[in-house]
Amino acid sequence: MMTRRLFGLAAAGLLALGLAAPGTPAAANGKFILVQSTTSTQNSGLFDHILPIFTDKTGIEVRVVAVGTGQAIKNAANGDGDVLFVHARPAEEKFVAEGHGVARFDVMYNDFVIVGPPADPAGIKGMTDVTAALGRIAEAEAPFASRGDDSGTNKAELRLWKAAGIDVSEASGGWYRETGSGMGATLNAGTAMGAYIMTDRATWIAFGNKGDYAIAVEGDERLFNQYGIILVNPEKHASVKADLGQQFVDWVLSEEGQAAIAGFEVNGQQLFFPNAGG
Amino acid sequence: MRDAACHVAPSGAVGAAPAPVLAAARGLAFEAGGRRLVDGIDLEIREGRRTVIMGANGAGKSLLLRLLHGLIRPSAGTVLWQGRPLDRAARRAQAMVFQRPVMLRRSVRANLRFALAVRGLSGPERAERERAALASARLEELARRPARVLSGGEQQRLAVARALACEPELLLLDEPTASLDPASTMAIEEQLAEAHARGVTLVLVTHDLGQARRIGDDLVFLHAGRVAEQGDAARVLEAPRSEAARAWLSGRIYLGPPPLRPV
Amino acid sequence: MDGFFGILGEAVALILAWDADLIEIIGLSLRVTLTAVGIACLIGLPLGALVGTFRFPGRTAVTVLLNALMGLPPVVVGLIVYLMLSASGPLGVLGLLYTPTAMIVAQTILVTPIVAALTRQVVEDLNREYAEQFASLGVGPLDRVAALLWDARYSLLTVALAGFGRAVAEVGAVFIVGGNINHVTRVMTTTIALETSKGNLQLALALGVVLLGLAVAVNALAMTLRVSAQRAAYA
Ligand SMILES: Nc1ncnc2c1ncn2[C@@H]1O[C@H](COP(=O)(O)OP(=O)(O)OP(=O)(O)O)[C@@H](O)[C@H]1O
Ligand SMILES: [Mg+2]
Numbered sequence: 001m002m003t004r005r006l007f008g009l010a011a012a013g014l015l016a017l018g019l020a021a022p023g024t025p026a027a028a029n030g031k032f033i034l035v036q037s038t039t040s041t042q043n044s045g046l047f048d049h050i051l052p053i054f055t056d057k058t059g060i061e062v063r064v065v066a067v068g069t070g071q072a073i074k075n076a077a078n079g080d081g082d083v084l085f086v087h088a089r090p091a092e093e094k095f096v097a098e099g100h101g102v103a104r105f106d107v108m109y110n111d112f113v114i115v116g117p118p119a120d121p122a123g124i125k126g127m128t129d130v131t132a133a134l135g136r137i138a139e140a141e142a143p144f145a146s147r148g149d150d151s152g153t154n155k156a157e158l159r160l161w162k163a164a165g166i167d168v169s170e171a172s173g174g175w176y177r178e179t180g181s182g183m184g185a186t187l188n189a190g191t192a193m194g195a196y197i198m199t200d201r202a203t204w205i206a207f208g209n210k211g212d213y214a215i216a217v218e219g220d221e222r223l224f225n226q227y228g229i230i231l232v233n234p235e236k237h238a239s240v241k242a243d244l245g246q247q248f249v250d251w252v253l254s255e256e257g258q259a260a261i262a263g264f265e266v267n268g269q270q271l272f273f274p275n276a277g278g
Numbered sequence: 279m280r281d282a283a284c285h286v287a288p289s290g291a292v293g294a295a296p297a298p299v300l301a302a303a304r305g306l307a308f309e310a311g312g313r314r315l316v317d318g319i320d321l322e323i324r325e326g327r328r329t330v331i332m333g334a335n336g337a338g339k340s341l342l343l344r345l346l347h348g349l350i351r352p353s354a355g356t357v358l359w360q361g362r363p364l365d366r367a368a369r370r371a372q373a374m375v376f377q378r379p380v381m382l383r384r385s386v387r388a389n390l391r392f393a394l395a396v397r398g399l400s401g402p403e404r405a406e407r408e409r410a411a412l413a414s415a416r417l418e419e420l421a422r423r424p425a426r427v428l429s430g431g432e433q434q435r436l437a438v439a440r441a442l443a444c445e446p447e448l449l450l451l452d453e454p455t456a457s458l459d460p461a462s463t464m465a466i467e468e469q470l471a472e473a474h475a476r477g478v479t480l481v482l483v484t485h486d487l488g489q490a491r492r493i494g495d496d497l498v499f500l501h502a503g504r505v506a507e508q509g510d511a512a513r514v515l516e517a518p519r520s521e522a523a524r525a526w527l528s529g530r531i532y533l534g535p536p537p538l539r540p541v
Numbered sequence: 542m543d544g545f546f547g548i549l550g551e552a553v554a555l556i557l558a559w560d561a562d563l564i565e566i567i568g569l570s571l572r573v574t575l576t577a578v579g580i581a582c583l584i585g586l587p588l589g590a591l592v593g594t595f596r597f598p599g600r601t602a603v604t605v606l607l608n609a610l611m612g613l614p615p616v617v618v619g620l621i622v623y624l625m626l627s628a629s630g631p632l633g634v635l636g637l638l639y640t641p642t643a644m645i646v647a648q649t650i651l652v653t654p655i656v657a658a659l660t661r662q663v664v665e666d667l668n669r670e671y672a673e674q675f676a677s678l679g680v681g682p683l684d685r686v687a688a689l690l691w692d693a694r695y696s697l698l699t700v701a702l703a704g705f706g707r708a709v710a711e712v713g714a715v716f717i718v719g720g721n722i723n724h725v726t727r728v729m730t731t732t733i734a735l736e737t738s739k740g741n742l743q744l745a746l747a748l749g750v751v752l753l754g755l756a757v758a759v760n761a762l763a764m765t766l767r768v769s770a771q772r773a774a775y776a
Pocket of ligand 1: 310311315333334335336337338339340341342377
């Protein structure tokens, strides 16, 4: 009998430990919205900077799911989110056109850079013409790590290859390497294999595993990376919290929200440049 | 079939009415692996009597006990319990002690308690039977020990006590004292004597001639899956009529008929 | 990278700092995984015991299926649970996506086949030994299953711990259905993945050491309880 009791106690104890472990502190009033966004905004720390300001003001907790832009858009199209906050303008416009989103607004931009190893096998260091630089990489068949995950960054990169007149699908598996993963994972992999990598500046500055890598190409207008914000359409998805979501969209586009974005710095550098209403 | 007609003789004073038949086998056969392992067995177990089953290794003694207990289905023939085909309820009136005792991974006391709980006993009645069983097996000191750390002899004693605690009408025992020392053997024989005195019918498989003499009223001798001889135990042991029993009792190896028949 | 001792040192420092965020993450990991393992045991132990004890048509097929399901890729489970719980999925109205409950559901699906398949094996072996004795005593089907589970309890504790190990180390499923939302669904493994993607490899490894420590602690606790239960039973 003793065994049975003790053993039951052990099992119950373990289960209780699980159930009683500190849970999630729900927002004070339980009001929250879900934002489908990208790893670049999350990993850079932008959200950690601006969301508390919004929550303090409105009492609305903002829960961020950070995935690739492609997946974020699909999740939002399934109705799993109230607001979409990503960077792939054509895909965003398609999202709205298909009725999944109410309207799209420019929020801010940052820019992409191409980082590379100190040896600079393609000799592109200091170039400002991005398509020319990509041309040299292809010519030298220097390794290039692409995210290959249909994210905003990936889409922008593919547009640039196309503009440079290079068909990377032929080189895939050769010097052109698709990691099929997020920005951070691609940076980890790319730096380890001595490849050039196109990344958004925000992620790069905040990235902790740069090794001896440095920015090789920057400053081309075509490297600008525009972020947009969209309220998911409540008429399409009944679960969308339109009212709370709209408050967030309005705040991000407001003077206060835009100032908060501009005020976010890492290592003394401003990472995102607000351009709402532009 | 030479000796198949030889029936178990009634015990007691000559002329007394024979005790009623408790269990019976009629033309019992069992096949496995394409061989007939038990064949054409006819026997009767009478109430209150002690039947000893003997025979060489592999003669089919354990199979016969399983068949009588209804643990395996005969391929031919029937087992009768009080004249009716054996069923689950009938098995509840029997208990069996296996050649290798099966001990639950629990304490000695919990092993007894489990068997009694299965019989629907609880409360003071169960406690009383538990106590009595521990006493008759002389295991009071070890009641809280895990049953599986007991010595072989202690486990045999517990197995017998557990079976008897269920208060069966028929107790089937498969070599309960094999590999036990003389004192442990005596302890088990005492348990069996107590049970017999209470009217429990016993069927005992043994290789121990002394034990067969001490316990047996009737004796069934198996050879190669068949009854080679059956009758009054003392008589069979003193003056076996079948060649198989005669050879076995005198320590010879008997290879004669009947051979195992392919099915 | 400071090598092994640097990472170990950082892990110890992380724990000593008793950082509120880290404690929250550890707490949620434990809550999600232990709850999932608990539910998986409630389903898997009886299920495995039934399959291990009784003969019925299709038993082999069930056994093969259970064994195969042990290898379910977490990401696939995550995707299936996502599709079920998504707002446009059949269970969307429940609003469970991106909550700890969704993570518990996913991990339960991952762990239940492990518990059931291993339980089946353990119980079948034990039943082989007990079957004739049970038949002789006239033990009914339910009592049989209960007795087998009880007598196999120490092996089954290891089964539960195997399930715990799989669940607590799993990242693919909880990432998809939990979303790794800060303060809501962020657990040890998703944090490790996140820090890795930020390039904070040392922090990620230190968190990995903390996670390992957590697993060791749970296992040690279970074993201690087992030993003291044994001792108390047979003192
Ligand atoms: N399930 C089975 N399948 C095939 N053969 C079996 C099976 N069970 C028993 N046998 C065989 O049947 C024969 C009789 O077995 P049984 O266990 O009845 O012998 P026994 O008389 O009890 O012998 P022992 O004195 O060694 O206990 C043996 O040859 C054994 O190998
Ligand atoms: Mg035998």
